[in-house]
Amino acid sequence: MCGIVGYIGSRPAVPILLGGLKRLEYRGYDSAGIAVGNGSVGVFKQKGSVGALEVALQASSSMLGDATMGIGHTRWATHGDPSDRNSHPHTSMDGSIALIHNGIIENYSALRTELRSQGFEFASDTDSEVLVHLIDSIWSSCPELSMEEAVRKALHHVDGAYGICVISGRDPQRIVVARKGSPLVIGLGDGEFFIASDAAPIVEHTKKVVYLSDGEMAVVTRDGYHVKTVGNEAREKSVTELDFDLEEIEKGGFEHFMLKEIFEQPVTMQEVMRGRVRHEDGFVRLGGIEDYLDRIRDARRIVICACGTSWHAGLIGEYLLEEFARIPVEVDYASEFRYRNPILDEHDVVIVISQSGETADTLAALRLAKEKGALVVGICNVVGSTIARETHCGMYTHAGPEIGVASTKAFTAQVIVLYLLSLVLSKDRSLSRHDISLYLRELGEVPEKVSRILELNDQILEIAREYVDSRNCLYLGRGYNFPVALEGALKLKEISYIHAEGYPAAEMKHGPIALIDKDMPVVFIAPQDATHGKILSNVEEVRSRKGRVIAVANEGDEEIARLADHVIYIPSAAAPVTPLLNVIPLQMLSYHIATLRGCNVDRPRNLAKSVTVE
Known part of the structure; x- marks a missing residue:
């Protein structure tokens, strides 16, 4: 949640901060603000978009052009409504300290009460403002402290998650940053350094980055940086080379990032398989888990933990792993897994799935699983993310940066990784090399079939x-495509704000059928597989109650055309790969309904790309 950007160097800071915030708006877009240092601290913030802030800054003082250090923030509201007063940065009462914060301070109420008793006044409703006053209280009582020490001491009083940047007119040549549960x-x-909550605003300036780990702080000056723990232990950090280019986070001529990312899927699917698969001879290699393959194959069971769209990918993974590898699988919401006492030990494998690699609930599930002795395998998209660093082993999805808040290409990439994992685990266990080769050929045909589905864009718009x-709206599917129904419904509600639910088609009679009337569209995922006849019966039940039927069906299926109001015909495929095809028209349908309703599909209300708070 929220976006953080910072700069210190010799160039004007404001254009860099504003450019960075624009690239981070997918992380939060309720309000935006910057603080710049030029001997003193100047703060400019307001409700609304970064573009609105940019317009407001044009009328601001000349100090903006001279400032060569600053921090910026774009907000996803947690405490306090979106407003000018709740926007970041927050400042000390005398204006000498400015702070931006991602995360949630869980004990903010007690800290606020204590600070008020000391005479501190609060200008916002946020939990974040507590931190800047706490730093001020400690620093003012011990003026000989450095800013780094004042921040460190303040963090010892804080419970919760944070990613912070602090600047001050009292120490105007440095930025102090720290993280716990919120990436930096x-x-x-x-001779210049950039700070951000993810790499998107940095890649246009440099590809060399250092990722902070939980419990670490850094002091950044024009001469360099040093990293310590909040406990004051020095840390050596390795430098990572970013693996994507600026062009990948541009719209590339598309109206929205979401549409671009939908249309990128034939390419991203190939990227997931590149270097891992030889379709012709059934070869699959997943280098990131090779050292742990025997332990995974011998697992008593596999538990998949994820949230949102990644959870839907995990449900498809359950079908794949049980069918191909014959290992029992459970799929848990990470947010529920972390708050119960799951039965886990060294005989279990836990797979955690997250596009960002920073999802707070999924990280908590990861750590709980490790505490209980399970082997933890990560599937994520962002190189260097916390999940990538903290799991025992794992696999990147290689989907490239996903800017649209509603996940599309990351979902299909996750499903392909789970497909490949299932085939690797099936070797010498349940499938022959010939069988694996056939399934890989089916997978290899998917990118071209997706390209053909994308040609239906105009039909889906109509x-x-x-x-x-x-x-x-109701979405119904069976078998492998029940999770696709869930994902289709999620996409529609995320970006169009239409209430939608996904169900196993057989469960329609156990409640949802009561909702069906002439105003209720029902989307059926109806491949010509073993469940086809049952799906046709479900369609008849909807028609008899005057429901409108949209069917995603295989080319040549004339029976479904007789029953449905609309049919989106897509290529046929083996059942295990059908989710990769059937989800594409559902993504497109949601996109077009949302844009026709005037919704901002890249920045849907109340949502943010990476959920780094509970």
Whole structure:
């Protein structure tokens, strides 16, 4: 949640901060602000977009052009409504200290009470403001302290998650940063340094970065940086080279990032398989887990933990792993897993899935699983992320940066990784090399089939026009495509704000059928597989109650055309790869309905890309 950016160097800071915030708006877009240091601290913030802040800054004082150090923030509201007063940065009462914060301070109420008793006044409703006053209280009582020490001592009083940047007119040549549960990365330039909550605003300036780990702080000056723990232990950090280019986080001529990312999927699917698969002879290699393959194969069971779209990928993974590898699988919401006492030991494998690699609940599930002795395998998209660093082993999805808040290409990449994992685990266990080769050939044909589905864009747009005013929608699927129904419903509600639910088609009669009338569109995922006849019966049940039917069906299926109001025909495929095909028209349908309703699909209300708070 929220976006952080910072700069210290010799160039004007404001254009760099604003450019960085624009690249981070997918992390939060309720309000935005910057603080710059030029002997004193100047703070400029307001409700609304970064663009609105940029316009407001044009009328601000000349000190902006001279400032060569500053911090910026774009907010996803947690405590306090989106407003000017709740925008970051927050400042000390005398204005000499400015702070930006991602995360949640869980004991903010007690700290606020204590600080008020000391005479501190609060200008916002946020938990974040507590931190800047706490730093001020400690520093003012011991003026001989450095800013780094004042921040360190303040953090010892804090419970919760944070990623912070602090600047001060009392110590105007440095930025102090710290993280616990909320990511921070430092970009290394030539006599200049960049700070951000992810690499998106850094890559246009440098590809050399250092990722802070939980419990670490850094002091950044124009001459360099040093990293210590909050406990004051020095840390040596390795430098990572970013693996993507600026062009990958641009829209590339598309109206929205989401549409671009939908259309990128034929390429991203190939990237997931590149170097891992030889389709012709059934060869699969997953280098990131090679040293642990025997332990994974011998697992008593596999538990998959994830949130949101990644949880839906995990459900498909359950079908794949049980069918191919014959290992029992459970799929848990990470947010529920972390708050119960799961039965785990060294005989279990826990797979955690997250696009960002920073999802707070998934990280908590990871750490709980490690405490209980389970082997933890990560599947994530962001190189150097916390999940990538803290799991025993894992696999990157190689989907490239995903900027749209509603996940599309990351989902299909996760499913492919789970497909490959299932085949690797099946070797010498349940499938022959010939069988594996056949399944890999099916997978190898998917990118071209997805390209053909994307050619249906105009047809899907016309279908969307008929349902733009719907208030509810039901998605139904069976087997491998039940999780696709869940994902299709999630996409629609995320970006169009239409209430939608996904169900196993057979469960329609156990409640949802009561909702069906002439105003209820029902989306059926209806491949010509073993469940096809049952799906047709479900369609008949909807029609008899005047429901409108949209079917995603295989080319040549004439029976479904007789029953459905609209049919989106897609290529046929083996059942285990059908989720990769069937989800594409559902992504497109959601996109077009949302844009026709005037919704901002890249920045849906109340959502942010990376959920780093509970």
